[in-house]
Amino acid sequence: MGVPSTALFTDQYELTMLQAALKSGTAHRRSVFEAFTRRLPEGRRYGVLAGTGRVLDAVENFRFDEDQLAFLREKKIVDGATLDWLAAYRFDGDIWGYPEGEVYFPGSPVLRVEGSFAECVVLETVILSILNHDSAIAAAASRMSSAAGSRPLIEMGARRTHELAAVAASRAAYIGGFTSTSDLAAGFRYDIPTVGTSAHAFTLLHDTERDAFRAQVDSLGQGTTLLVDTYDVAEAVRAAVEIAGPELGAVRIDSGDLLLVAHRVRQQLDELGARNTRIVVTSDLDEYAIASLAAAPVDAYGVGTQLVTGSGHPTCSMVYKLVARAESADPAAPLVPVAKRSTGGKTSIGGRKWAARRLDAQGVAEAEVIGTGSLPTELAGRELLVELVKGGEVLARETLDTVRERHAAARASLPLSATQLSRGEPVLPTEYL
Amino acid sequence: MGVPSTALFTDQYELTMLQAALKSGTAHRRSVFEAFTRRLPEGRRYGVLAGTGRVLDAVENFRFDEDQLAFLREKKIVDGATLDWLAAYRFDGDIWGYPEGEVYFPGSPVLRVEGSFAECVVLETVILSILNHDSAIAAAASRMSSAAGSRPLIEMGARRTHELAAVAASRAAYIGGFTSTSDLAAGFRYDIPTVGTSAHAFTLLHDTERDAFRAQVDSLGQGTTLLVDTYDVAEAVRAAVEIAGPELGAVRIDSGDLLLVAHRVRQQLDELGARNTRIVVTSDLDEYAIASLAAAPVDAYGVGTQLVTGSGHPTCSMVYKLVARAESADPAAPLVPVAKRSTGGKTSIGGRKWAARRLDAQGVAEAEVIGTGSLPTELAGRELLVELVKGGEVLARETLDTVRERHAAARASLPLSATQLSRGEPVLPTEYL
Secondary structure: OOOOOOOOOOEHHHHHHHHHHHHHOOOOOEEEEEEEEOOOOOOOOOEEOOOHHHHHHHHHOOOOOHHHHHHHHHOOOOOHHHHHHHHOOOOOOEEEEOOOOOEEOOOOOOEEEEEEHHHHHOOHHHHHHHHHHHHHHHHHHHHHHHHHOOOOEEEOOHHHOOHHHHHHHHHHHHHOOOOEEOEHHHHHHHOOOEOOOOOHHHHHHOOOHHHHHHHHHHHHOOOOEEEOOOOOHHHHHHHHHHHHOOOOOEEEEOOOOHHHHHHHHHHHHHHOOOOOOEEEEOOOOOHHHHHHOOOOOOOEEEEOHHHHOHHHOOOOOEEEEEEEEOOOOOOOOOOEEOOOOOOOOOOOOOOOEEEEEEEOOOOOEEEEEEEEOOOOHHHOOOEOOEEEEEOOEEOOOOOHHHHHHHHHHHHHOOOHHHHOOOOOOOOOOEEEO | OOOOOOOOOOEHHHHHHHHHHHHHOOOOOEEEEEEEEOOOOOOOOOEEOOOHHHHHHHHHOOOOOHHHHHHHHHOOOOOHHHHHHHHOOOOOOEEEEOOOOOEEOOOOOOEEEEEEHHHHHOOHHHHHHHHHHHHHHHHHHHHHHHHHOOOOEEEOOHHHOOHHHHHHHHHHHHHOOOOEEOEHHHHHHHOOOEOOOOOHHHHHHOOOHHHHHHHHHHHHOOOOEEEOOOOOHHHHHHHHHHHHOOOOOEEEEOOOOHHHHHHHHHHHHHHOOOOOOEEEEOOOOOHHHHHHOOOOOOOEEEEOHHHHOHHHOOOOOEEEEEEEEOOOOOOOOOOEEOOOOOOOOOOOOOOOEEEEEEEOOOOOEEEEEEEEOOOOHHHOOOEOOEEEEEOOEEOOOOOHHHHHHHHHHHHHOOOHHHHOOOOOOOOOOEEEO
């Protein structure tokens, strides 16, 4: 569960570029890299930045240990001079970025990394891995929490994704508005509230469903959640209330037509006097299914597959580009904007950027404004980038709750159409000054 | 990079079920769990089992350490008796499964875990996380390697997925027929060949493209791969051959109409006498793009996003179900088949299963045959499950090359329609005896 060195979460070309630049004398040129996306996933109205906190950890832990250096040496991936440089590596530069949980749009410079070319270029892959994964999950989570309104959302997707991606997914889901997770590793690592009671296997283990319910209530108390769809739902609900009493915490429905079954179960629970017993549903939900259950008597949603796979968009298309560099390491040397210019697409805009969100008279966001040079005075106070790392030192750590609240506030400041689930254009235009 | 305890890659309900079963006395009932999928992702012709080797590691490392037990105690997730049981946990049961790299179909029991209910139930999440992730990537990789024919495939997706999922993805891609990876962590962990030379940032760092090419060739030799689409491709190819000489290793094209550009670049390279200089293409490729480039003069493909996101199917739908259990721990007590029977869907077939692949007279696979009880004599020698863990001891470790070769052989034994990229039904029917 610990985070050992992150230094090999690196594409080989970063180290071969480093080697060539060390030899040619360009490695120490002062450089500015920016992470941004050229577009949102098709149809999405806004992006959600998640992973920044993990990026800060990864940058701090980006140190090559003996075994890693031996690997690079034995495989002849880089030469001796480069190995010496890597052995002493620690990031000494500056990082600015959108605060984690903020929304973003095409072109938003969500992270800006400044230092020598050498020290910045080697961070490319690990930064993109984290931002692309975590932001994809947070965006899906935000749409789901928007659809769920005040009803709690349980993250249950660990089994549908890589075991450590799952932990990061729980974190991103929490930022996006989820309430809890089934994943104990996420509870352990990030102190996210964990939940869970029983599966069909528990019912099948016992000689009868009633035996199983009795065993569960006996051990976990009447506040537990009983799973009622192993055999016959109506029969199970009757047995559940009989065994646990009308103070039974909840029942869970994991299959079938959830709208129909939830209505029937609610009616039956009420007739049995279990008016406070909640109904949890958990079968292949996504934001559309959640929205379609808004009128159903459902008290909580458990979401798995669609959350951890980004609800159709399992990655973002964040890139990490050199946007400006000086002729030397001298802080006084002017930065020269640079950009790929081939006609084949994938062009970007050079120069070290600021970004601000312009609000209308009602305080509703109306544009993402991006430029180089100095911020126009009319956008004073609306600058989005904050300083995260200064001279290699991480300036501040935030709690997940702070980040989660920031996301809720950022989403609330967008035009109402942001929360429409239907496909559409980004809800804010990106304006370049 | 090490693999510490995997014990918290666990959904909370596994431990609460354990607690209730320990109390009711059912925890020690001899049980059989099976991992299988009810369907392949829509349109896919076959599944590829990957992750088994990682599952064996995860089972061996499924031990609760002091910090993890303290977390469970402080959060009151389970009671004291359960904590004591977990503190002593090690898996002592048996595991059978399809050999890694095999193909599978709906219903194929790709992993069977036998032991007490308690010791088997807690492994559910970590087993599913691994198989669902790795098999999704391997299936995409297999389609891509099928489309690429004899041309090498480079895995370059680390930046598009979680940093540790990326390492597992490289492993799964290699099993599915990829040749190498850009991900140094995957080279370090699994000894997969790594490759990589330079990105656009390297060209932009230098005052001119020629300066960049000279610096790269100077450091990495004329066998290197020069990236030729930062500014003007034709000009870059001319400069590349001028600087590196006609023995230049390769050029890389990362944008534009790859078919058109590859033809032009090949012609230009030939005219410049660089007949052995290879062309590597790397822009948003998937199996369809690879197939469409079959007639282009391309020597290698680099694949990122679509590989690590499973080319539209980032997870499988493997489940881990209790299929049989006895009344006690006694090995002589008969196993009773069990299965969810609710009318709401998600039903499965109870009983401890065998599986065999029936071949036709030409030796081509014609059906996946699954049954309970004993294997029919006409299927002797065609049994698919092999013993992986006996009494808690892992029986054998395989090299990735063995697994990769097995996959190639298994795919080759399927009807030819298996390698059609178009959507269709599973290429073998599943027959239940």
